[in-house]
Amino acid sequence: MEISITSLERVPTESAVLLRFLEALNDHELRYYAQDWMKSIGYENVDELNSAISPLIDAMNSVHMSTSENIKPVYICNKGNVYRDWKLSRLGLTYLALNSPHKTKKISQLQLKILSKYFNSEVH
Numbered sequence: 001m002e003i004s005i006t007s008l009e010r011v012p013t014e015s016a017v018l019l020r021f022l023e024a025l026n027d028h029e030l031r032y033y034a035q036d037w038m039k040s041i042g043y044e045n046v047d048e049l050n051s052a053i054s055p056l057i058d059a060m061n062s063v064h065m066s067t068s069e070n071i072k073p074v075y076i077c078n079k080g081n082v083y084r085d086w087k088l089s090r091l092g093l094t095y096l097a098l099n100s101p102h103k104t105k106k107i108s109q110l111q112l113k114i115l116s117k118y119f120n121s122e123v124h
Contacts, residue, residue, distance in 0.1 A: 033074075035049065043101070
């Protein structure tokens, strides 16, 4: 298991200054707003997108990967309304794209390319 200095799950809760510093480091990697990419990666609406978040978090937890480094809920105020979005790392966004219910041709090609590279690099 890889240990990361930016893993928020391992920080004692009484260390507020350190926690804020690590959050800032993690936020640097969280570059993508899920709703900005929703249509282009194959999600028809916000409900479909939100239903894909839980499997993403479950997958990361199952391989002991830090979710705080890859996904974070954010609340955005727009025209007097507050709504939830998700900030994602490149890995988080790619996972959502590869598992989208309405894959675009580009996403399907990316998926095939990733699988091809994986199987071609496998030692037999």
